[in-house]
Amino acid sequence: MVRLNVLELEKSEYTGGKSSLCPGCGHDQISNNIIQAAWENGIQPEKIAKMSGIGCSSKTPAYFLGKSHGFNTVHGRMPSVTTGANMVNKDLSFLAVSGDGDTASIGIGQFIHAIRRNLDMVYIVENNGVYGLTKGQYSATVEKGSKKKKGSVNQQAPIDLCAMAINLGCSFVARSFSGSKKQLTALMRAAMSHRGMAFIDIISPCVTFANNDESYRSYNYVKANDEVLHILDYIPHFSPLEEVEVPEGEFREVNLFDGSTLRLETVAADHDYTDAVSALSAIHKSEKAGSHVTGLLYYDDDVPTATDTLGLSETPLVDLSEDLLRPSEDSLEKVNAGFRS
Amino acid sequence: MVRLNVLELEKSEYTGGKSSLCPGCGHDQISNNIIQAAWENGIQPEKIAKMSGIGCSSKTPAYFLGKSHGFNTVHGRMPSVTTGANMVNKDLSFLAVSGDGDTASIGIGQFIHAIRRNLDMVYIVENNGVYGLTKGQYSATVEKGSKKKKGSVNQQAPIDLCAMAINLGCSFVARSFSGSKKQLTALMRAAMSHRGMAFIDIISPCVTFANNDESYRSYNYVKANDEVLHILDYIPHFSPLEEVEVPEGEFREVNLFDGSTLRLETVAADHDYTDAVSALSAIHKSEKAGSHVTGLLYYDDDVPTATDTLGLSETPLVDLSEDLLRPSEDSLEKVNAGFRS
Amino acid sequence: MGKIVNDFVINVATANGTGSQSSNLIILHSMFEMGIPVSGKNLFPSNISGLPTWFIIRVSDEGYQAPGDYTNIQVLMNKDTWMKDLEGLEPGTIVVYNEDVKLPVDRDDCVLLGMPMTKMARKINPKLGRLIANMYYVGAVAHLLGIDEDAIGKAVKAQFKGKEKAVELNMQAISEGRSFAEENWEFECQFCVESREKNPDSFLIEGNEAIALGSIYGGVSMLSWYPITPSSSLAESIIGWLPELRSDGDGGSTCAVIQAEDELAAAGMVLGAGWAGGRGMTCTSGPGISLMSEFIGLFYFSEVPGVIWDVNRVGPSTGLPTRTQQGDLSMLYEASHGDTQHIVIIPGTVDECFEFGWRAFDYAERFQTMVFGFNDLDLGMNRWVTSGFNYPDKPMDRGKVIRSQEELDSIANYGRYRDVDGDGIAYRTLPGSGLDPILYRGTGHDEDGVYSEDPQVYHEAMARLKRKIDGAREHLPEPVIREEENKELGVIFYGSMENTIVEIDDMLEESGLSVSTCRVRALPLHSEVENFVRRHERTIVLEINRDGQLFGIIRKEFPVDLIPKIHSVAHSDGMPPRARVYSDMILEVLKEVS
Amino acid sequence: MGKIVNDFVINVATANGTGSQSSNLIILHSMFEMGIPVSGKNLFPSNISGLPTWFIIRVSDEGYQAPGDYTNIQVLMNKDTWMKDLEGLEPGTIVVYNEDVKLPVDRDDCVLLGMPMTKMARKINPKLGRLIANMYYVGAVAHLLGIDEDAIGKAVKAQFKGKEKAVELNMQAISEGRSFAEENWEFECQFCVESREKNPDSFLIEGNEAIALGSIYGGVSMLSWYPITPSSSLAESIIGWLPELRSDGDGGSTCAVIQAEDELAAAGMVLGAGWAGGRGMTCTSGPGISLMSEFIGLFYFSEVPGVIWDVNRVGPSTGLPTRTQQGDLSMLYEASHGDTQHIVIIPGTVDECFEFGWRAFDYAERFQTMVFGFNDLDLGMNRWVTSGFNYPDKPMDRGKVIRSQEELDSIANYGRYRDVDGDGIAYRTLPGSGLDPILYRGTGHDEDGVYSEDPQVYHEAMARLKRKIDGAREHLPEPVIREEENKELGVIFYGSMENTIVEIDDMLEESGLSVSTCRVRALPLHSEVENFVRRHERTIVLEINRDGQLFGIIRKEFPVDLIPKIHSVAHSDGMPPRARVYSDMILEVLKEVS
Ligand SMILES: Cc1ncc(C[n+]2csc(CCOP(=O)(O)OP(=O)(O)O)c2C)c(N)n1
Ligand SMILES: Cc1ncc(C[n+]2csc(CCOP(=O)(O)OP(=O)(O)O)c2C)c(N)n1
């Protein structure tokens, strides 16, 4: 028997075209994860808009959610296109994929300003520390001391996109690893249930250019240096008990916008995801230790979204009829008259 | 008797053209401060390169250091021009002025990457929370709740440039106020003595568009809400005792690259300027309190500069003779031969 | 001596940030109130306060709106330009000056009329003295020319709408100025104004505000913008009008406004809005267009509608940000790398600013491409007459958008980029609709929107794009042609040159030429432009730039046999065009080629 | 049956990321070793691994380098394109295929030669089977054509320089492939290779590497870059050569390299380097140029030297990133808003790539402006013959830089932007020198570099800039002209079309035409181009784009009387130009106009 989700759709309704990435690329795992999360969450595929920039990562929207419209834009400028689309259709669920080159270099400005506006979207960076599609140059997120397959050790300090997002007050900030299926699915589902900017920085090894052990973003390195903040369970609003056991140890619960819950089971020391400074501290510490801290780093459900502050019509603007978009003839007469007096 | 600096130059050797800014503009005070600091530090004017973007603030290089070359570039892109110039002439002292519009919006990417490279320069943002030159639109640094003279209250979260710089590991990060002459001069002088990126975010009221009391960046507001971290004294390397009394209370000393010292006298609670997280914490706190924390926020003298990591010639590249720039005829024969074999 | 009625030029030299703009507009509006044809050009500097500013008022029963050849009345207020302003005057000029500036006025060959404006102003209000001093020259000019008190009163009220205190104070200053002049100046001015019958419907408005209103009536649903002179007032005017004109019943706005982080982002937002089915627009000036170039290619190749207004200022680079030019035209036409071509619409009057404001969206959605509106500082930021804007004469054209499964099913062999109608324009579906989703992209794609590097597919797609934009020619605003019987000389021009063309025309006709004119209003060029050239012995392409940009386009595109008849006259120095400069250049060229 | 010697086309269909590039280069180089005129074109996809790739090898004693009209030998390795590749073949084609792909080979009208390449490869090395399988077709082809074992050996060694294990393994695979073919295929191939006398000096090199070396010999002191196909290999080649060629005595590098955060920053860095007195450069492709547009205007207006190489790929937008085109030319010439004009130099051979690589800096410093180098993917990323690069024939031209107070004093009335020599080029001083400092700016400035909004000052500055760039015409590389006695038809072309022109020429002459050719090597156009047109009855402007971009420039600029003689032939589909396509188009146009 085929499994169906809450909308009674098969998972195949959420898949996409055949991937043309290198076999084993972390990005393909993430695509699978997106398919899984969207299906499990029971999102209507036609209400999703897939957005991306340029890069191996940014190609992936062709490989998932074939029933959704999407836009593979230009390098680093996906956020602005998403902003425009969000303005005229705030009911779309924006699911965006970018790369570390796409976001941390050419696109860092748009990334920052999308966060500042708290654009209502899921923003995924498939972060491999290199420019995959242009053949493996270091990106700005690669750690000092990391070394890719060919070339010398990277000497420059990294830009930590999570730290940047937290510092800017991003409402949902998480880090995960393409190889951590369970953690990633929970975070992905939670991100999809969030309203506002949900940023997930996903370490995603580039098997062709940087999967050697001296690369801090290789499978082996990440597996050995993954500093997990908590064990995560996602409890959907439509089925609160779905397969989730109450943990034995301590736990906290994040109530998400759509009524779903993300349950965080304390691992070692408790992490306070509501406190920006403590989240930043965790990141700075792990950077020094050469490890990758993963989990829900920061969460704030009290930030208005980009469209909230604008006082727009309840109806998405794209659905307004002509009489609401074009003021009446009378009104123009009034305008003219006002100038005449 | 005219006063002379250590180079036996009068202060007039450091002045520039007549300002065309609005009378009372904070930017003019900063220009005076730059003149004062450069003169007191005894920097050779011809070794300074003045850099700027576009804005009222970015016009000011015309109003100071008339003996220095400079480049008033395009909007938001001053850092890249500075980078190129620094690469070919690392002996120049780059003194850059930008605005909050210039840096936090259109120029945020170049700002970030200049910091990441630890470009050897003084980077000043004359931060008034508005776009002065285009007539007073809010900029991305204006605080939530702040209100300019005309228009509604700003609803968006601010980008705190100091927090951003600290998070990126900028080697010298300070905040000051155009009206705090003593503090600003000490910081400016220290910045000029620093090697690497010295970033000073200076609150600089725009008297024309945002000097009303409800503006968090008006003279009155800043004076009332200036949270000073420490009292500062700058002790130049060529005259260690110059006019500086040893403070009675606690103090710490920062040893700067050129041998000068910045002395920090503890005000209330001590601030640890060597710890990024505590600096970020101070900023986040003051943002919540609606106050402006000023002083030396963060300092790290152990970051290689942009040119350090490149292994360049000792001689600035611009001074190399043709025989070093153009390889010999023999070498070309070898190259050809190599291809042939 | 007979008086010269309604035919003179006033030049007011002040510093900006001193309130002089109000004084100048009061002079302008008071004469306008009297029904006198008048125009004003503000030459302001690129800073906020303290730098030289000139305001040129042209009064002309002929309807000439360009700055004239000479200044007849010079108002001197600014010490920084005092000497130079004085030097430049023709003998006989009437000089009204502020005595309190205490600079020499060594022009015995001129009529020198001093007034202690600052002192008098300080007496009324010590604090606001500097601002109010400027009202004294309003009084002085009113006296010299005989401007109605009533008209002045109306203009002052309009200027300080609702601020009674200000109205009173300024009226007092103007009256005192007038009285002082009456009492102290014995000079009888040879220039005077005379009321004309005023079209009660007419008013003055800036081109940018007209475009703003047009856009609002065009149903703009997303405005993204980044401040830049001289386009900011367009965006700010939209923002100003939205609450009144574009609220839904429940107080919600039907148009989103985003101040973008830069021009690249502004363009990206327009793209996103257009893709999602909205009517997105932005406005900027040359530097912004340069920054948007990459996105403009994406609009073209992925076929997304959007509107970008370029309010041209003087380039290259930052250039003269507060001066006017038509220097971006050729860039707009072919912006971005690769083979591209864009629609450009070019209003020449404030009425057209309004009209093209709304039509721009119809074109963009009809042709599924980015439409440039081309305006310049002169038309955009100075005030021009209209007798009121006309309501759109047809419903919105939303172009080929499929909104239901039935519609989709009715198209045989549908594909996002398949030319089923033979006009080069394919049908599109919208995100959220669930209808035939594709992943839009800037990379090569086949007729179904699927990624493709196939040579044939690429070649055909590019040929279709060419056909599509080419097909727009006859649908875009046709040229406005004023044609003489005798087809001796045709002058092709565009945009704000409309305000100078009548005077140029008259000057040329004075020298015995018979001149037809053809105002181009869109690129790619309508076939009537070519016909116009064909009908005339010689054609001049007249424009406000250095390189003759429209001329270049015409040379590239027009049939070979027409080329020898077409000549370029291009000039730009930042000033609003002076008729004499261009008519002289035209005569020069005609001499050379004949 | 007589054999066809050194005249055929091989097409190899593989997937990228499978090591096939090595196999193809070994075939290419082995024939090159034998002194046979050969060229190779790599048609690769825009991804890293797994997508279809074709490599076209043209062998021609005539020296033809374009892909020929038909494929004579097709190697089939890729299952994804298998059926389509097969379908497209002419009857009689020799098909060498990998049996292990297990797809049908239903072309009875072709010569079908199967080999179990994967199986055999797995036997030698199970892990590297997929890579090594490709070496079997090398053996197969070597057998069919009779390629020397020695030559193959040399090519393999060169390909896997220093990696002995790899050399051995691959040699074994090739030998096995050859043996298998010998033993199992009864077919005697009608095509064969025959050694020619090899110029011992000659070698193959990619255009991008040649430019890289040229730049290094041109004294580049700052390279900023942002990765983008097909320009990345230019930057990476500079980076690769720097340690060997550009270390000072003490191990310090004499050239700084910065991987910029984007193309805007890369351009800004070039500007900064040029301003500070260095030789800055960057390289990019179309999208990068669009992004650099704003900075390009600043170069032009503030007069700072710099070099930007555009390695053209297919636009618009992201386009076909791994395909070739000449679609950016018109953009380069007038990039940025306002009236601008830029120098563009256009190499057509790898020798010129080297030469223009160093000359670019001389032009940039001489004319104090941004110089574009224009290359394309075909010339840039494929391998072409040279007999070795020539050392620069003159010292660096650093242009008008004042380096001492004495020099400065010797110039009467010095000003940064004053044209003291009458050639439109002013003198400059450098930061750090203490000599006559100014604040450079993108805003209006007078001859001393001081901010100015003065109309006259602006107008003169712009006129001087025009004069300056115009004055460069005769100093830039003159066109390369091959002229027939009978001036019947002239063909103007540029850049990588050089590799196809001989064949086009021959095809045209076959149809009885007498054809002269003129290869343009720079914009603005040298006067010899105009003279060339004048001398010929008809001229065709031939280019690899849709819109005829050079044709457009020529139509705009050339004297009116020449225009009727000039016609455009432009075509682009992403493929390297095929001679037949263009010669047919030329004949078509000639028919239409005659
Ligand atoms: C304006 C522009 N510059 C450069 C490129 C070339 N380019 C394509 S992808 C890419 C980098 C991609 O890196 P990243 O975003 O990390 O994605 P990855 O391939 O690693 O997943 C670059 C520079 C481009 N397409 N457009
Ligand atoms: C590309 C570009 N976009 C816009 C402008 C217009 N512009 C000039 S100054 C400025 C903002 C300046 O604000 P800020 O940097 O805060 O300086 P301030 O005037 O407040 O000192 C803008 C948007 C420009 N010159 N160039």
Ligand code: SF4
């Ligand atoms: S190059 Fe790297 S990032 Fe790109 S598809 Fe291959 S493995 Fe993935």
Ligand code: SF4
């Ligand atoms: S507008 Fe504001 S920032 Fe600009 S000069 Fe005036 S006071 Fe200063």
Ligand SMILES: [Mg+2]
């Ligand atoms: Mg990456």
Ligand SMILES: [Mg+2]
């Ligand atoms: Mg500001």
